[in-house]
Amino acid sequence: MKFINLVPDFEKFLRIGGRKAFMKYYYDPNKKILFPLLKDFELWEISWKKSIDELSYNKYKNIFSNNKKYDKKAKEIIKKCEKFLGRKLKGEFVLLCTLKEIDGYSRHNRGINTIYLGMDYPKIFSYFNLLVAHEISHTARDSMIDICKGKKCMTHDSMIKNLPYIEHLIGEGIATAFSQSIFPGKKEKDYLFFDASEYRWCKKNEKLIEKEVKKLIGTRGTHYKFYEKGVVGNSPSRIDYYYGYMLIKQLLEKHDIRELIKIPAKGILGMKI
Numbered sequence: 352m353k354f355i356n357l358v359p360d361f362e363k364f365l366r367i368g369g370r371k372a373f374m375k376y377y378y379d380p381n382k383k384i385l386f387p388l389l390k391d392f393e394l395w396e397i398s399w400k401k402s403i404d405e406l407s408y409n410k411y412k413n414i415f416s417n418n419k420k421y422d423k424k425a426k427e428i429i430k431k432c433e434k435f436l437g438r439k440l441k442g443e444f445v446l447l448c449t450l451k452e453i454d455g456y457s458r459h460n461r462g463i464n465t466i467y468l469g470m471d472y473p474k475i476f477s478y479f480n481l482l483v484a485h486e487i488s489h490t491a492r493d494s495m496i497d498i499c500k501g502k503k504c505m506t507h508d509s510m511i512k513n514l515p516y517i518e519h520l521i522g523e524g525i526a527t528a529f530s531q532s533i534f535p536g537k538k539e540k541d542y543l544f545f546d547a548s549e550y551r552w553c554k555k556n557e558k559l560i561e562k563e564v565k566k567l568i569g570t571r572g573t574h575y576k577f578y579e580k581g582v583v584g585n586s587p588s589r590i591d592y593y594y595g596y597m598l599i600k601q602l603l604e605k606h607d608i609r610e611l612i613k614i615p616a617k618g619i620l621g622m623k624i
């Protein structure tokens with residue numbers, strides 16, 4: 352896995368500030384990596400250009416001073432995951448600043464994944480390890496199963512339009528359980544990146560979640576639905592992560608996560624619990 356750290360370039364930009372410096376010191380030298388991400392921001396209706404004007408060097412001091420430490424940490428976690436999986440991982444791992452918009456994202460494009468890890472996301476340092484392991488799980492799984500259903504060179508855009516919902520559901524369940532295998536001993540809510548009340552809501556409403564999730568089984572390109580809050584009652588966002596995680600946890604009583612990570616979602620849903 353290729354490791355890239357763009358935080359120093361972001362620091363160069365923020366020493367000056369403004370859109371012109373953003374392009375000159377951050378975007379232009381790293382266009383290949385940043386272009387797809389900013390394109391996604393537009394798709395998600397994030398007004399990133401406006402965010403640039405609101406940044407201040409002072410508010411980023413903590414991120415810049417932590418950069419070396421987290422650079423080292425990320426490399427160690429990649430190694431740890433590769434050792435656990437017994438294979439070297441393909442793709443790119445990018446530490447960067449995402450204008451505080453995203454924390455972790457494993458982006459699949461033409462058979463290769465790029466992990467974007469946003470060091471400036473609020474409170475990122477409190478769950479950095481679990482998030483890195485989570486994103487690595489996506490990268491590993493995407494390279495092991497035929498995520499594009501026979502179309503190996505599918506672009507990211509066509510992939511998300513065609514992604515069977517169950518692949519998303521099972522992929523998130525596996526990623527959640529995978530980070531637990533790498534860093535055991537935390538609370539379930541931590542692996543799900545939930546706060547206590549979000550976790551409590553899910554635990555109380557398991558039947559309701561199941562009913563909602565099952566509506567999407569058999570559909571494609573619908574995986575954004577549960578990123579919204581309040582899909583059912585006052586549900587938190589990502590209730591399907593909870594469902595996927597509970598399902599995988601049950602399967603882990605008889606199977607190893609390293610076995611499950613290689614099985615397409617259809618196969619996993621057909622397994623006996």
Ligand SMILES: [Zn+2]
Nearest residue numbers: 485489523526
């Ligand atoms: Zn995920």
